[in-house]
Amino acid sequence: MDSEPKEGGDIKRLAPITLAEVAEAAGVGESTVSRVLRNEGSFSRKARDRVMEAVERLGYVPNRIAGTLASTGSRLVAFVIPSLSNIVFPDLLRGASGVLEANQHQAVFAVTDYDPGREEALVAAMLAWRPTAVMLAGFEHNEGTRKMLRASGRRVVEVLDVDGEPVDIAIGFSNRAAGQESAAFLLKRGYRRIGYVGHDLERDTRAGKRYESFCAALHTAGFPLVDRQINAGASSVESGRQGLGQLLARSPGLDAVYFSNDDMAIGGYFHCLARGISIPSQLAIFGYNGLDIGRATPQPLSTIRTPRVMTGQVAAELVVSNAPSQVVDLGFELIEGATA
Amino acid sequence: MDSEPKEGGDIKRLAPITLAEVAEAAGVGESTVSRVLRNEGSFSRKARDRVMEAVERLGYVPNRIAGTLASTGSRLVAFVIPSLSNIVFPDLLRGASGVLEANQHQAVFAVTDYDPGREEALVAAMLAWRPTAVMLAGFEHNEGTRKMLRASGRRVVEVLDVDGEPVDIAIGFSNRAAGQESAAFLLKRGYRRIGYVGHDLERDTRAGKRYESFCAALHTAGFPLVDRQINAGASSVESGRQGLGQLLARSPGLDAVYFSNDDMAIGGYFHCLARGISIPSQLAIFGYNGLDIGRATPQPLSTIRTPRVMTGQVAAELVVSNAPSQVVDLGFELIEGATA
DNA sequence: ATCAATTTTGGTAGCGCTGCCAAAATTTTC
DNA sequence: GAAAATTTTGGCAGCGCTACCAAAATTGAT
Structure with a gap:
């Protein structure tokens, strides 16, 4: 094999077949080929058959670049x-x-x-x-x-x-509504000392909106967020696991943690499993996204499923x-x- | 809002700006504009500045459809x-x-x-x-x-x-090598009654190759696969969880299970957690892919990491x-x- | 200043297709 | 059967750009 890109055994053509060649081969005009292939305008059954036969025989693949330029809409x-x-x-x-x-x-x-x-x-x-x-x-x-x-x-x-x-x-x-409802749910369940573990909110602005409205709802209810751990970088299971570890080290008294998404929450879940923290009696966990994995964990993850x-x-x-x-x-x- | 797609306040143009219009506005030829924009061929600093100014001012976005048709290579x-x-x-x-x-x-x-x-x-x-x-x-x-x-x-x-x-x-x-090495690893660790949990192998032919060479290696070693559970449909954590449940119900004496990939394996892991099956002493689990999540589980997943x-x-x-x-x-x- | 070498420039022919139009073929009507 | 209505057909301009080329401008050498 050398630097030559292609040298395909049987069919060697530098330039692919064009519509004009198909027209030639089928013995019809270019416009007819075009109409048949796009199944637009009118053409006889006979014309159609001859075109299709030629297309088949030559292995013609229409050039959408040209088609788009000539018409409108690139698809x-x-x-x-x-x-x-x-x-x-x-x-x-x-x-x-x-x-x-x-x-x-x-x-x-x-x-x-x-x-x-x-x-x-x-x-x-x-x-x-x-x-x-x-x-x-x-x-x-x-x-x-x-x-x-x-x-x-x-x-x-x-x-x-x-x-x-x-x-x-x-x-x-609505990410704002999601954050708000998550807070309402945790409060309704009786959690009062609530923390947050998230990833880079500057960049993931939708996660940022959830966080803000979550905090606002807690605040309004009179039980403001106790502590938060925000890790740099993208969300991941590992980040969630470490994040919860750090959060709990600082604020051991938390009774629930809201995560920026399910990946992070599953990480938190794993942290609890590893440390023998019982869920939800010692610590509640709430995520966002409704990933499939959250339904297969021994305890299904509490979360918001998004379409x-x-x-x-x-x-x-x-x-x-x-x-x-x-x-x-x-x-x-x-x-x-x-x-x- | 009505059916009219666009009606953009300030800038209303049906057809976007063309290169010819930029050339006109910059007071240079079309070729010069083309050269400047592709940074190819030679042009004076002055020409470049005038072109760039016009491009900026008109908000010109080159049309790659036309460019591709005229040149070669669509990028x-x-x-x-x-x-x-x-x-x-x-x-x-x-x-x-x-x-x-x-x-x-x-x-x-x-x-x-x-x-x-x-x-x-x-x-x-x-x-x-x-x-x-x-x-x-x-x-x-x-x-x-x-x-x-x-x-x-x-x-x-x-x-x-x-x-x-x-x-x-x-x-x-090599998926074949992966299957083979997975088998060798489990055998080396002393597992002898080995099962398999997988997803649709007809469709995912790479998983099929792993499975085949895994089985072949076990067979060669004299400890052929004891049982297998192959679920229809795509791989998922849930499928792995259920699959392991079904497999163990039929073949309770297994000491290790090879999964078609990590999603399935994590599902198996969850099944064990839920049933209190201790890993790896009662049952060993081995996956494929090396997903991040497998590193964050309380016990890191044994698997093959692919690049x-x-x-x-x-x-x-x-x-x-x-x-x-x-x-x-x-x-x-x-x-x-x-x-x- | 003169001519050669080099750089910069603009005109124009397509790239392969579709859209338009008028011509040709076919069908319908009286 | 002729005229009118309809269907089918092919030619060709042009979509916006790049490649090629020759002309113009600039630079260098003598």
Whole structure:
């Protein structure tokens, strides 16, 4: 094997087959081939058969680059997401990709790593493909990003949050309400000395919103947050485990801990298992996301289940159907579980 | 809000700015603008400044569709992956996307749901974008898929496996070796009555390869697999938990269980926790993947850690550098852990 | 100052397809 | 059977950009 990229045994062509070649081979005009392949306009059954035969025989694959340039609409949908480590985003992509594929669209994505500057650069790169829509996480974007999006003439969908002013469409659930309800639940259960373990809130602004409204609700109820441990970096099971260890070392009297998400909460759960802290009698644990793993633990995790996959589905559906600007609140479900 | 998609306050343009308009505004020729923006060929400092000023002022975003059609190479890399639920694939995408973004490429993806027919259709859809490369999981593809890929003139990268005949490039690790080493490890530790809990092996052919070579190794050693529980559907913690329950109900005398991956193994771990089965003295557990969560459990999971993110990185690097056809075995690492 | 070498510049022909239109073929109507 | 209505068809401009080339401007050598 040498540096030559391809040298494919049988079929060796530098340039792929073009529509003109198919037309030639089928003995029809280019327009007819185009119409048949897009199943648009009118053509005779005979023409159709001859075209299809030629397409088959030559192994023709249409060039969407050219097609897009000539027509309008790229049938590409761009996702500019903060991360792929946080299961939230694969779930979102999963929901969307099914719908997109069923509608002959393709998903393009790029990962910002929670950096608004990168987000701006990546949005620009994405817009260069003239996508049908751009999907972003949440509402916190640079002014430059927002301006570019507005000027782009593309659909813009901000997902996984509804607490903000959308550029065009927003689909998700209220992180503020989630934080508030989590607090209400813990209070209702009688917990009073409540702590928090979270990851980098500067970057994950949705987690930040949950935290803020959680604290506010506790405060209003007269039982303000006792202590918190906020670890740098992304959320992870390990971070949650260590975080709870550090928190409890400082504040041993806590009776419940709210985690920034389920990954962190599962880590906390493991800490308790390892230390023999009984849940929930000695310490209650509450998460966010409603991951599957939380249902398989010996005690099901108390958490809030968010419709992440459905967010992706609905986002994709609105985009392919060219729906009007709107905010769709898909809500969430509080899972009582057995850890709080 | 009504059905009108956009009506963006200030900037209202149906068609985005074109390069010709920038040239006009900057008082230079189109070619100059093109050269400046691609930073290719030569141009004076003065020309550069005028172009950049106009670009800035007009908010010009180049049209890559047109650029690609006129030149060669779309700077798109297509991923046709089986799933987004299995963390393996987000990890792969994560590794690749960083490298791609750093090299001005974009990732497009589609999800086959482990269906070779869908894979074929999606590969065709992807090839329509004339991507720089197509990345696929493993070697098990329809003949039609393979033929299309060979005829496409694109780079083809088959990832996450090296046990097979690549179309062009293969990067990953040996699933057969992993199965074999897992068996050797359990035997070395003295386990003799070994079972297996897995998910749908027809579809996840890489898990199937591990299973086969695991069984073969046990057989060779004279301690063939005692029993197995194979659940339909994708792998999940819940499936692993239930699977182990069913397996142990049938074969209570097992002293070790090999799981199709870490998700399943963690499920098994939870089953043991819930039933008070002590690990590893009563039952040993061994997984595959080396997920982070397995390091945070009270007893670290015994497993094989695979370089999934690095697979993505290397795949992307080879593609952007137009490396020759080759097979890259990234190997794996056996984590002794505390569960086996 | 003169001519050669070099750098910078703009015009223009496509890239492969779709959209438009008028021409050709077919069907319907009287 | 002729005229009108309808369906089917092919030619060609042009989508926005890059590649190529020749012309213009600048620099260097003598």
